[in-house]
Amino acid sequence: MFLPVSLFLKSVSLGFLSVVFVCLWSGIWRGGFAWDGSFLQFNWHPVLMVTSLVVLYGNAIVLYRVPLHWSRWSCKVCHAGLLFLALVLSMLGLCAAFDFHHANNIPHLYSLHSWTGISTVALFSLQVEIALWFGGFCVFLMPCAPLTFRARMKPLHVWTGVTIFIMSLITSISGINEKLLLTLNGRNGSHAQPYSALPAEALFANSLGIVLIIFGLVVLSILSRHKWKKPGFDDETDRPLLIDTR
Template identity: 70%
Template sequence: MTATENKMLLPVSFYALYILSMCLGFLCVVFVCLWSGTWRGGFAWDGSFLQFNWHPVLMVTSLVVLYGNAVLLYRVPFTWSRWWCKVAHAGLLLVAIMLSLVGLSAAFDFHSANNIPHLYSLHSWTGISTVTLFIFQWCVGLGAFLLPWSPMTFRAFLKPIHAWMGMAIFVLSLISSLSGINQKLLLTLNGRNGSNTEPYTALPTEAVFANSLGVLVLIFGFVVLKIILNQEWKNPEFEQESNRPLLADAR
């Protein structure tokens, strides 16, 4: 039996979980957009709270949904070659990096315009660490697995570290997103400063909706990790070719 044939024999449970992950990722994006657009007033780029609303939308979309889907490409039994899978993986992660940088810019610009200190909370520490590790991981992966001058021994050494770091960054993304949702609710639903909203402790509709977003993010993360950590669902063809430079597969 060939590796391609073996890929097509994945159990129904894999496809059920993969479809579930796609639905959950879509719901995460919809929920965070509705939260920012409906309860937080919409979007702008003028240093106001409306500019900050881009931050949760872009960070959840990039660091959670796009990142998770980029990782899952290695498990989906597409008929494409290793070359196209690697290119799609790197390209999707690059889009996620660019969106996350715009999301960070929205937050930093908002803080600067309103004289709010930068990087003072645990959420900001985990968030900036996640993006920094993400960019570093992508650059190292580009040099090691795409460019042809990377020594084979280095690629073989780096592969398990790269995979472990990828999962660690994804977990950090989940932590950052959940802490950010909670921090945003605590800061905005405080019942002070003439706010027309109920306090967070009263669990108003916005709090229920945003908490539901957090639950969706958490379940999405668990489903992605379940798929990735199942050794029986690995793509054998990609495992066998792991020590070859990516550009060699394009020939």
Template identity: 70%
Template sequence: MVASLVVLYGNAVLLYRVPLTWSRWWCKVAHAGLLLVAIVLSLLGVRAAFDFHSANNIPHLYSLHSWIGISTVTLFILQWCVGLGAFLLPWSPLTFRAFLKPIHTWMGMAIFILSLISSLSGINQKLLLTLNGRNGSNTEPYTALPTEAVFANSLGLLVVIFGLVVLKILFNQEWKNPEFEQESNRPLLADAR
């Protein structure tokens, strides 16, 4: 889930900020492709979580982490489908694309922030449940800071650092690619010809 909703998603939203010499067409294809891979991995992660809960008789969707996580994945899939229809396929009107672009950008940042929150709360939830003797675990308590706790805490810190770097880049107006800000509102398939 961290690989999909944090790393791949974060890199996908940065494609329009890093100083690449790629054409608009290649940036859009890479953006959509990275996000599609992230969707597949996040759906596999959700399925694995439900399977784990079923196998261990744990209720589904009982925690704040699960509610935020399922909401994030749902918004992500909706955002990707709307983005595909509005920005990549040739049938959407120019006025609709112009109207949708700021909403799409804002929702992308909101989904990224929700994925950070979901990842951090999931790491914390897993540590507290596993290292406090629940779920049949015979590990040391979390307060003893076993290897699992050090690894998970380090992962959590890396998620925070990565998230802050991505958000700093997104909010840095100097890093906006003026070519993409001034782009025509033609759909992707019109550019491919």
């Protein structure tokens, strides 16, 4: 049984809405974008991190349940491609933040948001570049790999993927809150209404946080339904990763 098309479209729409919201927040209320060490450079950070570690990553981990008649190989390549693109964009997002801090003599990694964020990217990098990226090529992309070895690797791959996604959501929500507290309470050169007065920017950014939470719940709901797993392939050259006896 495939994932219902309506739920898939809801997931895609919420992801797209999240990207639109964070772009509008950075572009309208925070002044736009640049790469010159100013506050405008920092505006790339939330855009790139939400796009990569939440939206692209969320779509990558539900790809095998999407109601598209792709071959197993096509799903594998698209899954790996989305993860690689997410990794590249997340690295650019980190560069935007660290370079901005360095240019303005702001300490690095002092907040809980920064701790969870750097941990998330580090775990993601470990998964993609070292442990499971190499393992994914040798174990999942190569059809000759023993099924018993695949069966041992897949639970770790799935658990790590879900963990990174949840950590990404936590980091994004805490980052939105931290940015609002800093910008609306007289820091970062802001003279706007305080956060407690719930000005338009705070209302919009809080709404972004709610959209991200709903998107995350939809993705986790899709992952929790085993009946939406794609059925196995009969062709031995395009066989499934596991022999699922359920």
